[in-house]
Amino acid sequence: MRVRASGADRAFAIVVYGLVLAASALALFPMLYVLAISFSTETEYLTRGFYLLPRTFTLEGYLYLMSHPGFMSALRNSVTISVVGTLINIALTTLMAYGLSKTWLRGRKTLHFIVFFTLLFSGGIIPTYLVVQALGLLDSFWAVWLTSAVSAFNAIVMRSFFQAVPIELEESARIDGSGEWRLLFNIIVPLSFPAIATFTLFYLAQNWNTYFSAILYLDNDQMPLQVFLKQMLVEDDPSISNASSVAYHYTPAARMSAIVLTALPLLLIFPFLQRYFNQGVMLGAVKG
Amino acid sequence: MKKTALLMLAVCMAWGVTAGCANKNEDRSAASGSPAGSEGAQTEKVKIDMVIASWKGGGWPDNNHPIIQYIDKKFNVDLQIQWVPNANFVEKLNVIAASGKMPDVIRLDSPALFLKWANQGAFLDLQPYLSQYPTLQKIATPEEWALLNPQGKIYGIPIYETAQNTIYARADWLDKLGIPLPKDDEFTIGKFYEIAKAFATQDPDGNGKPDTYGFSALGNAMNLGMPELQAAFGIANGWKEEGGELIPAQTQSKEWKAYLGFMQKAYQEGVLDKDFVTNTNFNEKYAQGKIGFADMHYQFSRQTTQELQKIAPNAEFARLSPPIGEGGARGNSTPSSGKIKVVLGKDMDDQKRDRILELLDWWVSAEGEDVLKNGIEGVHYRKGADGAYEMTDALKAEGEGRQSLMWNWILRGNTNTFNIYKWSAPEWAQGMEQSIGDARKYPYRNVAEGYLPSSPAYAEKGSTLGDKFLKAVVEIIAGKKPVESIDDAIAEWKSGGGDQIVQEVNAAYKAHS
Amino acid sequence: MAKSYWKRAFPVYLMILPGLLFFIVFKYIPMVGISIAFMAYSPFDGIGGSEWVGLRHFHRLFAEGDFLTLLRNTLMLNLFDVLFFFPAPLLVALLLNEIKAKRFKAAVQTILYAPNFISWVVIVGITILLFATGSGGINQLLAGWGFERLELMTDPSYFRWVWLLQNVWQGAGWGAIIFLAALAAVDPLLYEAAAIDGANRWRMLWHIALPALRSVIVVLLVLRMGHVMDLGFEHIFLLQNSMNQGVSEVFETFVYKVGMTQGDYSYSTAVGLFKSIVGLIMVLFVNRLAKQTGQEGVF
Known part of the structure; x- marks a missing residue:
């Protein structure tokens, strides 16, 4: 909005972006887990519980x-x-x-x-x-x-x-x-x-x-x-x-x-x- | 208003048309059956429809599978198998039945549905023809053939089932803790607890964290996935016989109290897996290497051991006998063959019937087993350079066992090596035979399996009553309720319809014996 | 007048016709099957040949010892759903509508709607992985810090919230799409005029965006009321365990256990019909309410 960027608008924008980013993180987090497992070996999956970054890497599943x-x-x-x-x-x-x-x-x-x-x-x-x-x-x-x-x-x-x-x-x-x-x-x-x-x-x-x-x-x-x-x-x-x-x-x-x-x-x-x-x-x- | 009436009319008319069409189809398929005078001669190709439940992994993607082609050629048939995921199997079957096109061969895993449809005359009575097919007849005892059938009729081929599961223990953990593997005759339930507690408290995996358990359980099954423990406390495997009466486990107050006291303590002391309530199977639980005592069958133990050895090279699940309870009670859960049936639709002509029975007779012969279980030489396996059989790369890629769907999901004979293939290590075949032989030494049966499905009260209320009883059991084990409160659950079970079930089941029992 | 009406209306009727045919052939003709609820239906006798049993299946349903529990559980979950899940996509849409950076908006929206394609088996599986009492990652952290373990999956008092939050997680981003489409129809001139009048973003949201969504909200709400007895079977079934049964048993799971697995179609059809009638009553009620408050309603 080029017309007028008031302080209230800026605060509003910060709230909006904050909320959206938080929601995206929440949505992303379990999906990253799915993605991580899809590249992991079975052993890593069985022993590590919840994780987002695999230590092993395999394309075997794909x-x-x-x-x-x-x-x-x-x-x-x-x-x-x-x-x-x-x-x-x-x-x-x-x-x-x-x-x-x-x-x-x-x-x-x-x-x-x-x-x-x-x-x-x-x-x-x-x-x-x-x-x-x-x-x-x-x-x-x-x-x-x-x-x-x-x-x-x-x-x-x-x-x-x-x-x-x-x-x-x-x-x-x-x-x-x-x-x-x-x-x-x-x-x-x-x-x-x-x-x-x-x-x-x-x-x-x-x-x-x-x-x-x-x-x-x-x-x-x-x-x-x-x-x-x-x-x-x-x-x-x-x-x-x-x-x-x-x-x-x-x-x-x-x-x-x-x-x-x-x-x-x-x-x-x-x-x-x-x-x-x-x-x-x-x-x-x-x-x- | 006029419009609504018009619409109703249209609906009714269209309905008449649909019903008519369905009947016409039926007529046509019946008519295309047998031209007179082609008895026994395999000159005419016969189309055989099978509707079969598929499990994990699903059925074969089409009916051009090499094994189907082999059978098509050998018996001059056109075998059409429709695989339906088990979760939707009953729905699909009902829909097909309603359409008037009953399939020729169905495998029914639900005794209740078998009984209901047998009563409605949906299946072919095999009694008159059975003696002509001796190989097929031999796969079960006369009692097993008779199970769930009215006197003098045989509406289905019994599926062979056997005791397989028993208690296994992490031998490598026992070693580490300096505990000898308990011998058959000294493996009491007290000993079981003592070792389980050591598994839970003495860090057998050596990671310095208190993250191991003595044993786990399933929160969704009445036997909690560990039937051996209930057997040791004298709780019936569903139902037991006493003085000519059938008695349900749900009324065994004294036995439950002893068992629940044991389990509650195990939960409190961290010997029993804290997550047992949400467990629905043990597959990953055991492979994660945090559980000391397991309930598994031989093949499961081998696969899990292999998986575990990637984490702990010495890992080994060793087979034990079931623990001994007070008065020597012990047992491995033993299912009855014949609960699950393969049935034939009643509307087929003689030629088709003969062809199918001929096929099934071959099916359970040694030759049939070879083909249906191992697949086709050159496609699924071949002789390696050293003369030993090995899987082909194609089967390896698809997955070992995927070639045996017809053997394991439709019909199999009464051999105990149903998951052992030509290329399996010889000690697997031996191990499997031996483990099944041992498990059968301690039978722990549900004696009412043949009578339960004929109780209407059981059909209507059995599962909800069972769920409520299980809820009480689980809550007591998890320490939310005192052990004595099981008496309330027993009273609730009886008054909620249990008494009626007991009466009906006993009536069926007495009518039969 | 009549002639010119038909000249104008004919093409319109023609447009409606294919859809109408679909509804008649694939929805209305099969409705004959509702009569199964009043029969002892057997697939071999068919709808024409099965025995009529009147209201027997309804008597059985109302006489079930658990009928009131089932009703309470079903209505409570639906209440949670309408109160907390229904507004979630709206909120997401309004937030996204405020984002002007196009690329960023596209990326965020894709992320938010992606969970819609993750099946319940996986969602429930991950939740158990995180919150299982003993081995759950979160509970191990809590225990490590000396807090009480959270029995999220087994304590019945958490069940409805877990179910609700999983619904929000899976569906909020996806549900927002429809509101975003409605917002896209708002004339940008309105925003410009408001900006010139000195309105801030908050006021614009309140006076332009929300009113533009009003009719969609009403339609969706009325339609939602028709399903006031329905809950997704699979999700609840997966979350169910022995401990939370008292609050998690609903009509769908109940019918599955007593009817479906044994092919008892008459009983499950009767339960379905009962649910439909409750839905119809709710729809008529809410639709009237909407009309009384000056909205257009659905019909």
């Missing part, structure tokens, strides 16, 4: 995963599920939320309630599975894409974002003779970039975390990363040691590397999307 056919195919599956899934999500959600944001639309309240009601009540997995089966979608990514095509939560929140767009914009567009489609794509979407970027990220994360619907609907070779990861992290129940006696042992480095590699893609994507969070400035431009 190399193991990189050469693991299961990991690579899970990664491919996750990317497929996430990219296509998110495109479907964003297209359907944006259209629906925009439609529902029209205050003049008849039946809007009923439609909106139809969406909202699904947040509270659900039929459970068995009937959903039967629907998927009836549509012939089993063992196909479509089952995962379609059963989570729109999140009611995201649609409702996105609608409230669209409702914040000033009504004059719509009025002036209509006077220009633009139809609803042009209005949506030429004015509303560019204006709502922060919202759309946000929900893209939400959907990406949701798709990236696909676990249960993959287990329900997909085949062995279509399993995504989260299934792979969970199977590495799970500890078999000792009371059934007889049942699960394959004494298979993942090193801590391999387990933590899997966590790091699974989280990495979404951490890397964030800075790209973040650019769009600041596009709200355009609003002023349009108005002016």
Whole structure:
């Protein structure tokens, strides 16, 4: 702020930066532990307890995963599920939320309630599975894409974002003779970039975390990363040691590397999307 | 209003359609089964669907695994195994069952679910065919085949289980403290405590810090992960038989008081791991090298010893017999074979049934064991220059044991070397056989295993009642409550539904015997 | 008028249609499955063929000796969550909004949202590593300095706080994203005008940023109320142990133990339906409250 930097503002800034730095340190600290273990030998992990800087160094965990056919195919599956899934999500959600944001639309309240009601009540997995089966979608990514095509939560929140767009914009567009489609794509979407970027990220994360619907609907070779990861992290129940006696042992480095590699893609994507969070400035431009 | 009605209509119609479709699929799969007149001849390829729970590490990524290909070729089948992570197994199985496409082969680890579905007629009765498959029949005793089944029916193939775990001790620590390894007949529970206390207080790892414990325990299991200790105090391994009646451990006031007094003291004196409440397994606990007495099986002890030797070169877990309690009570927890079953879906045609039973008969033969456990020569192992077998690099990279999933996660015979491979050191095979033989000398059984699942009260309340009782046990051990308060927990267990469970379990017991 | 309405409205209905189809096919048709709650459901008989048992499963639920404990534990955890977790992302967003250095802001935001991708197994594992009574790093330090050990993982009085703080740690940065998006829509001219009027940063936050977030906050709060009986299963299950059972047993963990592991779908569906109805009542109540205080509400 070049206008005037008062003492109060400076104090305010110090408080803000202090708090943010403290919060970042707290967030970082356990993650550094995960990172440290991913480069450590098993012996160090077992003997040292909590630490942030490994004394040993090994890439064994990462190399193991990189050469693991299961990991690579899970990664491919996750990317497929996430990219296509998110495109479907964003297209359907944006259209629906925009439609529902029209205050003049008849039946809007009923439609909106139809969406909202699904947040509270659900039929459970068995009937959903039967629907998927009836549509012939089993063992196909479509089952995962379609059963989570729109999140009611995201649609409702996105609608409230669209409702914040000033009504004059719509009025002036209509006077220009633009139809609803042009209005949506030429004015509303560019204006709502922060919202759309946000929900893209939400959907990406949701798709990236696909676990249960993959287990329900997909085949062995279509399993995504989260299934792979969970199977590495799970500890078999000792009371059934007889049942699960394959004494298979993942090193801590391999387990933590899997966590790091699974989280990495979404951490890397964030800075790209973040650019769009600041596009709200355009609003002023349009108005002016 | 009109809209709602319309919607309901649409829903109902669509529902009818879905249900119809599900049935149609069923019909089709049944129809594609057996054309008449191809009896026994392996001319036609048969598709076999298995739905199997997978554990740590998960199943194989696809059904082109060399072992599956081997079986496909040998039996002219198309074997399709669907691995479902154990945590979601029951859900997935229910969903598949609801869809009308019951898989051909399922492994059921839950006796309650087995019983429920067997009662609903979901499984094929194997009784009429079993005698034609002698190898398969031999993997269990008639009692084991009969376990959990109604009279005259056999709805599942029993999975072999055996006593394996016993008490192990850090031999290198005993050495350092100048304590001789206790002999079988002098290893009393008093001796156990004396040594455990020495482990906790005399700095056996020599790091100058009081950071070792005599023994550890698990806070999430009724036997606290150390069943040998409860055995020594005469507490039943779940249930015991006395005078023709089945009696649950939860009512053994006197025994619990003695045991809890022992454990409370151990906790207070730092002999018992202070963190036992949050322990859910021993894997890392033992490998960290802070625990003197361990409850483990042979292979676990070898792996842990290897791991420990990276920290302490002399580390060694030595096998002991279970400690002797008052009146000579001692025991190693002994599970019953047959609690876990491999079942066949009832809707298959004769050809498929025969093919599957033929496959399973081979499966548990010596030849089948060789393939299913060790994998394929040239792919998973090979003969080295010195004539001894060794793992291939590919298997090493994937992990030893990953080739044995079908043997260990689906069905295995009653040999005791289930984790020993062709390339394992010969002393491992010997050690494993011997350790299992020794563990079986001191049977400590839950005699109600075959009857518990038929008690409705147990199904409804058993786990919550058990949790509450365990809570009291743990609180007493950690010194939050006096030992006598176990009587309140016993009273609560009985009045909360325990009495009813006792009655129902005994009724089932008497009906059977 | 009617004709021009349809001309205008038709494309809008068309936009809503694909989403609507999704909800009908994958959400409403399966709702037939709710009837499982009133049946002795068997997967082999199907929804059409299973026996109707009326309200038996609900009677069983309300007659459970622990019903009141379950209700109390569930509501208490949710209360903690709404009171302390719900505002956390808002606070993070407002703080981040005050940071002008772009690179720094991007870095900090990535760090703050990263924990969202660390699974509960790991988070709980690290907490135990640090706070286990005997071997936990923090407790060894405390003991070394002559303090009392903190039985964070086993003393039931800490359970809710541990659960809450782990939630904040994992979710605050991630949850802030949605508020930041709302803040991004604020016209920068407003800030400039306020600055010329001599408003300091604090006043701008109070009079510009917060009002811009009001409608999002209301929507999120109302939606949150619909899940007033839901808590993440996995997180609580991992934190649960024999000692804290009295405060940590909630409907999810209970249903898992008595229903899911045995495939008792009818009972777990009944418990789910009960939770949904409580959620519905809460939503209607809070939505009305919002409307009475002059907010738009969700519907």
